[in-house]
Amino acid sequence: MTANHDLSTRRTQAVPRGVGSATAVYAARAENAELWDEEGRRYVDFAGGIAVLNVGHRHPRVLAAVRAQLELYTHTAFQVMPYEPYIRLAERLNALAPFTSEAKTILFTTGAEATENAVKIARAATGRPGIIAFAGGFHGRTLLASAMTGKVSPYKKGLGPFPGEIYHLPFPSETTGVTLADTLKSLDFLFAADIEPERIAAIIIEPIQGEGGFHVPPPALFEALAALRERYGILLIADEVQTGFARTGRMFGIEHCGIEPDLVTVAKSLAGGFPLSGVIGRAEVMDAVEPGGLGGTYGGSPVACAAALAVLDIIEDEQLSARADVIGARIRSRIAGWTGRNAMVPTAGLRGQGAMIAFDILDADGGPDGAEAKRVCARALEYGLVLLGCGQHGQAIRILVPLTASDALIDEGMTALEQALVPASVTLPIEAVEDVAA
Structure with missing residues (x-):
């Protein structure tokens, strides 16, 4: 039995179901914009504890x-x-x-x-x-x-x-x-x-x-x-x-x-x-x-x-207000390049200010698709990215990466997100996704 599975079992017995969790992995340690679970797997953190960690996990100061x-x-x-x-x-x-x-x-x-x-x-x-x-x-x-x-x-x-x-x-x-x-x-x-x-x-x-x-x-x-x-x-x-x-x-x-x-x-x-x-x-x-x-x-x-x-x-x-604008521009540019990709789930509505960015997942008819947004978040976790949804129908993907994250880490997270936007019926290695993005 894995550590995450064991903790999930204990949680079910000890904690009421009224408090939900976005993932079924359990944190063991964190640093800046990275998390490691109880089994030692590393994740890029695009959730920031729901916008709590603008200065990152465990900032030395x-x-x-x-x-x-x-x-x-x-x-x-x-x-x-x-x-x-x-x-x-x-x-x-x-x-x-x-x-x-x-x-x-x-x-x-x-x-x-x-x-x-x-x-x-x-x-x-x-x-x-x-x-x-x-x-x-x-x-x-x-x-x-x-x-x-x-x-x-x-x-x-x-x-x-x-x-x-x-x-x-x-x-x-x-x-x-x-x-x-x-x-x-x-x-x-x-x-x-x-x-x-x-x-x-x-x-x-x-x-x-x-x-x-x-x-x-x-x-x-x-x-x-x-x-x-x-x-x-x-x-x-x-x-x-x-x-x-x-x-x-x-x-x-x-x-x-x-x-x-x-x-x-x-x-x-x-x-x-x-x-x-x-x-x-x-x-x-x-x-x-x-x-x-x-x-x-x-x-x-x-x-x-x-x-x-x-x-x-x-x-x-650390001039984090200015850094938020830089991060936001970097994320927006990457997302904007995905619009209309046939291999990906349909997306629209790129929006936000600074580093508070979101976009919507759509169904085949152009309506909000909350179920697919959940699947995107689940696939992202498999690719090593902690990601959250939001919105009236749960259709929006929101990005709240710590403002102290490096460009390299943000790019790594965006690559994982890009791969997560490919439906399960379409399998592309990360290298292929990156080629499509270019």
């Missing part, structure tokens, strides 16, 4: 910062005895905030905690209950976060009822065929049929949808959201859990959009693999909650704060 903090203390609870790393990280994030007014930051542990607390803060600041989110958006799996998430299966199926006063609009994107006019018309219907705009506390939006399919909205959407804020006092929450920390070529994805948010939720790549999240917001909005209304036992762990401070240094010193 992150490990050094964590080791130094471990020698001091690991936990006091910030609400009991606060500590300097939390304050220093808040100061750093406040200075990076994608808005011009004074900022404040509170730290938590998970992305869902960040989005839920952003809603609490927005409701306290406005005195209003309503929250508008978008179809296809993902904001977490806790109850309120699931209510905001714009996808039923698997995130809501059989798990309701959900908290009220959460409303969804269609998300405009060329790849979905939803226009900005469609979105604004739905907004008019919402205000006419369900809730008046004066009762909306905030609109929460991912600058680029993540799990929903890496959809990039038109800039005019953000102009419309700014107009709503001006007219009705509705706050704007930018959910940067996946887009943040250089992934899109900017520190925050909202910086591409031409408007300033009121609140920003962060997590994932903030701490280089350590659990940490936060809400960065305009000071006058953040201070609306009474003392004791926000917090959490492990929120802003000193170990995670130390890691995050190192991550911010790495992003700046």
Whole structure:
């Protein structure tokens, strides 16, 4: 019996099926953009722990910062005895905030905690209950976060009822065929049929949808959201859990959009693999909650704060925002060269910003093919590449390679992806795939 098979058996007996895994191989060690499983097989990592590892696995500066903090203390609870790393990280994030007014930051542990607390803060600041989110958006799996998430299966199926006063609009994107006019018309219907705009506390939006399919909205959407804020006092929450920390070529994805948010939720790549999240917001909005209304036992762990401070240094010193653009251009060029290849499954919809790239797998009729996308990911794993899907129908292939990966490693991963796009009924050696690509 192999180590991976044995662990799968133990997992089935010990862990509920509600938590899924994209692969059936088990990690033994990792370095930068490479993983090795329990049987010693090496993989190129194009998943990055779902956008957590923008600075790669086990970056030496992150490990050094964590080791130094471990020698001091690991936990006091910030609400009991606060500590300097939390304050220093808040100061750093406040200075990076994608808005011009004074900022404040509170730290938590998970992305869902960040989005839920952003809603609490927005409701306290406005005195209003309503929250508008978008179809296809993902904001977490806790109850309120699931209510905001714009996808039923698997995130809501059989798990309701959900908290009220959460409303969804269609998300405009060329790849979905939803226009900005469609979105604004739905907004008019919402205000006419369900809730008046004066009762909306905030609109929460991912600058680029993540799990929903890496959809990039038109800039005019953000102009419309700014107009709503001006007219009705509705706050704007930018959910940067996946887009943040250089992934899109900017520190925050909202910086591409031409408007300033009121609140920003962060997590994932903030701490280089350590659990940490936060809400960065305009000071006058953040201070609306009474003392004791926000917090959490492990929120802003000193170990995670130390890691995050190192991550911010790495992003700046290694110029990872600029590196994201270089990586993205390299990946786009390679994918664009595959369009129309007869030996490959049909693909379309190449999209994204910076190194946040996706494309769709299509069926013979040109529709989304989630089943084939799963097979592509499975074949990629066989060729030594960890890859993830996403999208409304599971049809999208998303690439989230660490921004610290070398060009050679990225090219190796793209070659494996290219081979994985050849259906099982067509067998080509890697050399033949490379010849076709040329």
